Amino acid sequence: MARSAPFKPTVLIVVVCIVAAIVVGALDGVQETRETDARTKQAPMSLTASQLRQALDRQVDVDVDRLPLKRAIESAVAEQGILVRFDETAFNDDIFTKPVTMHLKQIALRDVLSLLLVPRGGAYVENRGTLLVTSESSAAYMLETHFYRLPDLVDGDGPVDAEAMTYLILRNVARESWGQPFGQGTITDVENGLWIRHTQAVHRELQSLYRQLDRFYAHPGGCDYPAQPGAPASAQDLAISLRLEQPVNVDFVDTPLVDALHELANRCRINIWLDEQSLSDEGISPDSPINDDIEEISLKAALHTMFLPWQLTFVVEHGVLFVTTPRIAEEKEIARIYDVRRIIVGDDYDSICNLIGTTVAPDSWPASTGPVQIGVLPGMLVVSQTQSVHAEIAQLLFDIQRIRTTPRIQRPAPMPSNRQRRVEAWIQQLLSENVNLVVEDEPLFGVLKTLAKMHDIPLWLDKVTLFDEGINPDSPVSITASGVTLESCLQTILKPLDLVAIYDNEQLRITTRRIAEEEFTIRVYDVVDLAEKIEPVPAVHRQHQGGGFQGAGFRGQGQFQVGSDDFQGGRFIRHVPVVDPPVDPAVQEQYRIADATQQIADTLRSDLAIETWDSTGGYGSVQAFQDMLVVRQTEAVHKKIVRRLQEMRRTLVDGP
Template sequence: MKLADKYLQTHASHDPNDKVRQALASPTKMRFIDTPLLEVATYLSTLHNLDIQFDRRALEDVGLSSDHPITIDLEGVRLQSGLRLMLDQLELTYVVDPGRLLITTPEAAEPYSQSAFYPCVDLIYDSDSLAGEGGPSDYDSLIDLIHTTVEPDSWYFVGGAMPDVQPMENGLLIRQSEAAQRKIAALLAALRTAKSLPSDAYDPTPIDALPQREAAELQKLRASLDKAGSAAFVDTPLIEVAEYLSKLTGSRVLLDKRALEFVGKSLDLPVDLEFPKATARLIFDDLTREHRLSYYLENESILITTVHDVESHMVLKVYPVRDLLQSVDPSPQLLTPSFHGNFGGSGQSPSPYWETATDRLLDSMTSTIQPGSWKELGGSGGIGVLKVADALVILQTEQNHEQIARLLHDIRTQRQPRPESSTAAKAKQDEPVLIRYPIPLDDDGSDAISKFARLLTSEVAAESWNDETRYAISLGKTTLLVKQTPAIHAIIRQWIAQLYPHSIYAQQAAGGLRGGSGSSWGSCYAPELFDQKLGVVGGVPPTPRVMQDAVKSGM
């Protein structure tokens, strides 16, 4: 069906917020000492020909007014950066309301969130599907990735105010703040960049999930930290150290006064450090470590703040890892016992599960790079994989990203090929293994599990079964005992995941996610090992409902 040209032209109208966004992107100048917030807003409104208003009720609710004194000295930054730096000290924010800019609180800004639709066909179908060979869509992996790494505490299912991401028409429907929407758009663009990288000259340089201009500004700040100098501080006030670092780097170095005062540290905190010759990065690292502080790079500035506050300013990056996923032994490893409960339960599982290259890569990150910084151990960092893009997506501090990049570089430059297995060893690896499969049957009749077993042996590698060494038998009303090779077990678990998309098998198949909404399970299969298309009858993949009906009918 083709939409009428009149409809398309009617709904391609001019965005009333374009003027506001253009003003936010323009350079500004802010030099104020104890100037009322209202006067600052009036000055900026005149300078940028922009309507700036206050949400007075929201400000009053947090004990602020338009007369609150502002002290700030900025020049040569975009208005967007200047406003963020100024309002952050008041724990305020701004929203772009049709044709104007409204200063308000983060809580009062929630109703101003926006809905956006993102076409994602290239990120929810694998290459075989896009080439016309058929295959199911995988919305869940992409949705879980966004929930985990973009404003992870803001989503409704974890107690936030934003509705969960919804799949629709080979894309995603998302309601979020304008700032979060920019992050999501940048994340999808970075994933596409990672997916498009050529394998013959693979460049695994991490990709900042930021709009192009902000990414360039961040790279400039990082480069400034490589400048070297000498310094000797003896009881030197922290504010003077910041001024020295600003001259050394050529970047704007600011102190987060609000955060520092909250932990009892003043701008005059005495500093004792000596560096005959060191990079600015090393000076920042030693300075912040000595005084239990931290720093982050944002809004065209380097800000010295507290360890706690830096977690609110994490960086989202996409790491191309196609070479790491393909270079290791691709066969899944059998782990037993497993301490993941089946189908939403807890405790020890009676079934072993498969660990793949994806799981091992995720575990290597979360277990060796500041383990306490990840969400699953009480931190704020998040990590996930999108297999269709061959990419890791990581939300972490700038300092932890540096450690991750170094670790991946070391792995790539020092890895060694696996020794060639003997014929006997290869044969042993292919010996059948007996595994117990709990099945979430809709029908609890006494013969339902037997019907399921018959369907399984007819649909999955039908020619490989026999009654002695490779078999599937029922155990009770909802459990199968299956003896098969590790490769066929991997296919079976994928097949069950397709049949029951809300089961633990589907959670495993979706890939591991750490630090957010996703399951802590990793992928349970390695489809790149197998040429056959799973669950395909007559060239057409059956839907989960068709397959479930087949079980009930005894197919």
């Protein structure tokens, strides 16, 4: 019987080692597979074009401290599963390694990218489901072609004329980027639409314009506020714009600017972005001290007061309140639509365009084109301007529309009831209160604070301007006032120091007379009751400055020109050829009212502060528009106009 071979322990050890190796290898393979799967799930992937747009529109929170720009962008887009590529060769310097800090909440991802890239000369391009970060100059040559329908008119007369729509786009959207030699953009009109070839950035502007058009046509009867259909472009911008009108209290003592803005952002629950690069270019530190104690004024007015010493301003864009320098703000033009269906009469768009172009920031319009930069479609104006100019246009049209839509029995219309006008009327009422005050060699600043507290009036001393003029805010003041108005008391205190009090952004601002004479405001005066009592000059009709009425045989005649023969007997008179009056009695009455309104404008121009009007080399203007006067003047001249109109009403309307 054969005997089995003896068992060798070494063989068992070898077998065990082999089995162990196999098991360990298998486990490692499983673990590696799991890690690979996890990395695959986390790694950005190429999306479809639609998915990429949706991802860029999502609201995100950004919390970045001193992170290189490239890593900041990667971290922002990775959470949305977006694959990003960086064209580093497109930049002259390495911007991607420069540190950035950003703390924003609930903001669209595309707005985050714009805030990070645009100030540094960068741009992003959506490219086949991935994101390409490149320079603005390189992106300008990456063109796409899209179709845009022609909007339908409200009255059912079919779509807007293709030629008119093309002209409107060329004049108001990226004006210098169309055609050679200035740009590459092209527009081709086809049936019921336009084929437009341009960059993605310009296509986004066009899409914003079309959204405004849709909002306009959603209100066939016209809007209560003329600027409502045109602004703002996004829900985030709308929330910020509304918050700017709400009251806030500010109390900062030597608080760094960046910290003050951070506190306001948290308190008001909006995103505020400080353009540190532009501030640095102007030599302004983000840590510049803020010293302001302001109560119950709008956030917009509070920011204006805070920023004035440092010559800063702000715009609302990309879902943030963007704090920057005036130079940068003036470069940011946007196209905005204004509803004028309740303002114009007939088809007389020339009058309102001329009024805006010659009254609102007249130096800001191109010298070669003037107000023709304003595009016109039925019932609307399309204006490309800065946000500060848009604010003035919106206020002007709002004031005109409120007067125009007020029933005749209730006219002259009271001051429009938006916050700015209500506060202005309230401060004017406070200035008419009586004062009893006795002070002897008290500091100016202390006396002003006492008066502000006594009458509960928001008063602001412009210390920076005073220091620039060599005026000490603590200059001694002595006065004994009893039974005089607050306005008279302030004039007595301020006049020896060559200071004045003017209304400015919901406060009474104490500044120098030189500054006050350089600041102009626009106001609309309802003079229909005066115009009805004035008989036209016999056998002549005057040339109107904007007219504002159109009917059988009548239309405004454009800019009013002044010659050496226009002054007779110390009064401003211009005779023009006689025209046959219109047959329609209603139109004839419009003609007569417009003529009488122009006579009132002539009287103010010839009798009050003659040297301040544009007709004599000044910067003020008065234009007759329908049965209203639109005046651009200083605070001092506006007060003279109010008093003169009151005198005329006592004489013509109320009677002896």
